[in-house]
Amino acid sequence: MATAHRYQVPAVALTAPHSAEFEVSKSRFIAWIARCESIADAQQLEQLARATYADARHHCSAFIAGAPGEQVAIGFSDDGEPGGTAGRPIYQVLEGSGLGQLGCVVIRYFGGIKLGTGGLVRAYTKAALLALEHLPTQAYVSTEPVKLQVGFSDEHPARHWCETAGARITQVDYSANGPVLTLEWPCDQPLQLDQLALSLTTPPQLVDTVPQ
Secondary structure, eight states, X not given: OOOOXXXXXXXXXXXXXXXXXXXXXXXXXXXXXXXXXXXXXXXXXXXXXXXXXXXXXXXXXXXEOSSTTOSSSEEEEOTTSOTTSSHHHHHHHHHHHTOOSEEEEEEEEOOSSOOHHHHHHHHHHHHHHHHHHTOOEEEEEOEEEEEEEOOGGGHHHHXXXXXXXXXEEEEEEEETTEEEEEEEEXXXXXXXXXXXXXXXXXXXXXXXEOOO
């Protein structure tokens, strides 16, 4: 599956997760969702949920720490619930959302009435869906680092062109041949140096790709 370069992610930090909750058969379900750029972020979200709701019976979770369709940096946990009744349903909701870089923890306070496997699947699915309903999101564009050599008199127009194209300039170094701009270039568009050259006095040079 091709990797998406531009997609939506939660506009919610780990330290202030978006939440939703409901109750069924005296069991209380609380869902947390936050942006998780890595597996470590997802683990941290789960740890925060466990610390905040330390007296809860279950802290079930799922995450997609990458673009929509990510197949490697994913995971889910039933945390003591019957196999397949919690983590996987949460993950399926996240997968179906079309979002990337997100993690979800659903906390359950057991109310004394068993829900059965079907009831658990429905409850954990509902909790994740409710948390997604009003989740604020923002656009994410994956980038690749590149270095661009321009002439001394071309720094300002080169900066303007790069920023207009959606690139972020992270560093500028000065060599004997002129400024070297280190850019975070959007992966979903080609770097067309011939277009940049039209606004410069000397042709720009792609120095190298910055090691990742």
